[in-house]
Amino acid sequence: MIVLCILCLITSQAQQIALLKxxxxxxxxxxxxxxxxxxxFCNKNLSTSLQSLPATVEVGSSDIFNYPFIHMTGHGNxxxxxxxxxxxxxxxxxxxxxxxxxxxGMDKFIRAQMKKVFPELEFVELPFSHPIYRQKYxxxxxxxxxHEHDAKPPQGFGLFYENRLICFYTYECDLGDGWEDIxxxxxxxxxxxxxxxxxxxIIQYVFTY
Numbered sequence: 001m002i003v004l005c006i007l008c009l010i011t012s013q014a015q016q017i018a019l020l021k022x023x024x025x026x027x028x029x030x031x032x033x034x035x036x037x038x039x040x041f042c043n044k045n046l047s048t049s050l051q052s053l054p055a056t057v058e059v060g061s062s063d064i065f066n067y068p069f070i071h072m073t074g075h076g077n078x079x080x081x082x083x084x085x086x087x088x089x090x091x092x093x094x095x096x097x098x099x100x101x102x103x104x105g106m107d108k109f110i111r112a113q114m115k116k117v118f119p120e121l122e123f124v125e126l127p128f129s130h131p132i133y134r135q136k137y138x139x140x141x142x143x144x145x146x147h148e149h150d151a152k153p154p155q156g157f158g159l160f161y162e163n164r165l166i167c168f169y170t171y172e173c174d175l176g177d178g179w180e181d182i183x184x185x186x187x188x189x190x191x192x193x194x195x196x197x198x199x200x201x202i203i204q205y206v207f208t209y
Contacts, residue, residue, distance in 0.1 A: 015048070017203075018055040018067040020098070024079030030103050031073055034179035041196040042203050046136060050203075060084040064091045069206050070098050073176045075105040078113045085116040092117075092159075092166040097206045100169040101176040104149050114159065114167070123157040123169060132156070132168065135204040137197035143170055144194040146178035146187065165209070168202060175199060 019035060021028050035054040042048045054071070057064050060083055064070065070091075080088065092098060100110055111123065126132065126142075133139040133156075143154035154173035158165045177185055178195020 015207075016051040016055055016067060017069040017071065018057045018064070020070050020072040021056050021058045022072070022074075022078050022080065022084075023059075024077035024109065026074035026076035026078050026106065026109065027103075028072070028074050030075065031176045031180050033181045033184065034073075034176040035071060037181065038179045038196060038199045038203070042200050046200055046204055048203065048207070058084075060087050062087075064088070064096070065094070068096060069203065070096065071101070071176075072098060072110075073101045073103045073106075075103045076109065078106065078109040080113045080116055082116070085113070089117045093161060096166075098167040099202055100167065101173070102169070102171045103174065103176060104147070107171060110169070118159060118161070121159050121161065123159060126156045126158050126165075126168075130156075130158075131209070132165070132201055132205045135201040135208075137201050139198060139201070143173045143175065144178070144191065144198055145173060146191055146195050147174040147185070149174070165205075 017035065036052065039050045039052060039054065043050055055067060057067060059080055064087065128140060128142045133142055143156050145154045149172065152172040155171045157169040157171060159167040175195050175198060178187060178191055179199055182189065182192050
């Protein structure tokens with residue numbers, strides 16, 4: 001029943017994506033202009049019909065099943081209870097999708113918490129040939145580097161359940177920062193557009209696959 005519900009949402013005319021609210025003290029609410037800007041870009045350039053504002057949904061809420069795409073970000077601690085981990089697991093197995101964007105400092109926390117959700121799975125780095133990098137916009141070298149931080153190359157990791165990508169984790173990239181209004185971080189227009197194009201690829205991949 002849950003699977004059918006999510007499939008219906010994916011093909012509906014009034015889709016809405018959501019931001020994940022979690023416990024632990026991390027700033028789940030970071031980058032407030034990022035998702036509205038990404039939604040606007042997708043509606044204009046992909047001809048999607050996403051609602052202009054994202055919803056906010058808690059990890060343990062049954063409302064999570066109303067959204068085919070969930071975005072998660074932050075800089076710090078993340079804590080999932082056993083019940084929340086099970087709810088998120090059920091959502092992802094049923095057909096939902098989680099995009100995690102490390103806003104710098106989230107990595108050691110989110111990896112441990114996702115192990116609670118899928119103890120049998122490991123994050124694997126996606127090859128540059130993966131379709132998520134080759135939707136409307138081509139990224140032959142993978143994720144764009146938006147902010148330097150530790151000067152490491154950006155990496156895109158995935159969790160696969162029964163050969164389906166259910167979670168995409170963008171690391172050392174700051175993709176969500178790039179979606180924000182340019183004035184927030186004083187990013188170059190070129191980086192802003194690249195970030196939005198990569199975000200659009202993620203949305204297109206989710207709604208296609």
